[in-house]
Amino acid sequence: MLAGAERRQPLWLPGDVALLSSLNLVAAALLVAAAWATTATDDLSLRVAWVNLGVVGLLVAGAGNVLWLLAGRRAIGERRAELLVAPSEVGADDDATAPTRALATMAAPPDRLVSVARATLFHRDDCPLVQGKPVTAGIRSRHERAGRRPCGVCLP
Amino acid sequence: MELMTFVRNQRDRVAAWLAIGLGVLALVVGWFGVSGTPFPAEQLPYVVTGGLGGLFLLGIGALLWLSADLRDEWRKLDAIEQLLRSQRSDAAAPPPASRRRQAA
Numbered sequence: 001m002l003a004g005a006e007r008r009q010p011l012w013l014p015g016d017v018a019l020l021s022s023l024n025l026v027a028a029a030l031l032v033a034a035a036w037a038t039t040a041t042d043d044l045s046l047r048v049a050w051v052n053l054g055v056v057g058l059l060v061a062g063a064g065n066v067l068w069l070l071a072g073r074r075a076i077g078e079r080r081a082e083l084l085v086a087p088s089e090v091g092a093d094d095d096a097t098a099p100t101r102a103l104a105t106m107a108a109p110p111d112r113l114v115s116v117a118r119a120t121l122f123h124r125d126d127c128p129l130v131q132g133k134p135v136t137a138g139i140r141s142r143h144e145r146a147g148r149r150p151c152g153v154c155l156p
Numbered sequence: 157m158e159l160m161t162f163v164r165n166q167r168d169r170v171a172a173w174l175a176i177g178l179g180v181l182a183l184v185v186g187w188f189g190v191s192g193t194p195f196p197a198e199q200l201p202y203v204v205t206g207g208l209g210g211l212f213l214l215g216i217g218a219l220l221w222l223s224a225d226l227r228d229e230w231r232k233l234d235a236i237e238q239l240l241r242s243q244r245s246d247a248a249a250p251p252p253a254s255r256r257r258q259a260a
């Protein structure tokens with residue numbers, strides 16, 4: 001049974017979005033400032049200094065982009081680890097046909113953990129505290145990374 | 157229209173190509189600007205706008221493209237999780253011996 005209307009957890013957390021956009025905005029501002037300043041002065045050494053500011057902006061943007069992609073990679077890795085178990089962890093099934101064996105290597109899905117938007121707790125989806133509320137489902141590590149703590153009633 | 161459908165479904169990849177195209181354009185314009193004058197002081201504005209600006213746009217393009225790949229993978233995991241859950245609820249209904257029964 002699903003509790004209320006279900007939304008899937010997005011790949012990137014709001015914190016990731018905020019970091020990416022703020023670093024790229026800073027970078028764009030530095031680049032615009034450098035572009036404007038290099039034409040505003042006739043002094044060669046001053047112009048070189050402003051070019052350096054632009055390079056700093058480019059590095060800031062690069063750092064933001066790399067952090068964003070790493071956050072996405074990590075979220076996918078964590079989720080895959082919770083969904084799929086390595087074949088060696090599952091007893092070999094001799095009579096199983098190939099498709100069933102492939103499915104047998106998938107773990108039982110982890111308990112569905114949900115949270116209400118902007119709440120500080122996460123719950124099992126059958127917890128009475130979230131019944132009928134719009135919830136977002138996600139794996140445990142995602143809830144924990146978003147700063148949520150396990151509910152004291154349903155003890156997820 | 158097949159092209160319109162593609163653009164709608166692959167919005168992030170279209171944006172990625174757009175950013176990459178603009179970045180290359182900026183690099184080319186910057187190169188012409190720099191080669192057009194022998195004075196370093198006059199070359200530097202082109203280095204910033206064309207060179208650094210072009211690299212910034214190329215970075216945005218790569219970011220959008222790789223993000224689209226990651227989003228695809230995330231959606232695939234959504235589908236896998238859904239499949240696992242539907243299997244578990246299938247398996248929960250009949251007695252445990254028929255765990256691997258074929259769908260009737």
Ligand SMILES: [Zn+2]
Pocket residue numbers: 122123124127128129130151152153154155
């Ligand atoms: Zn609870």
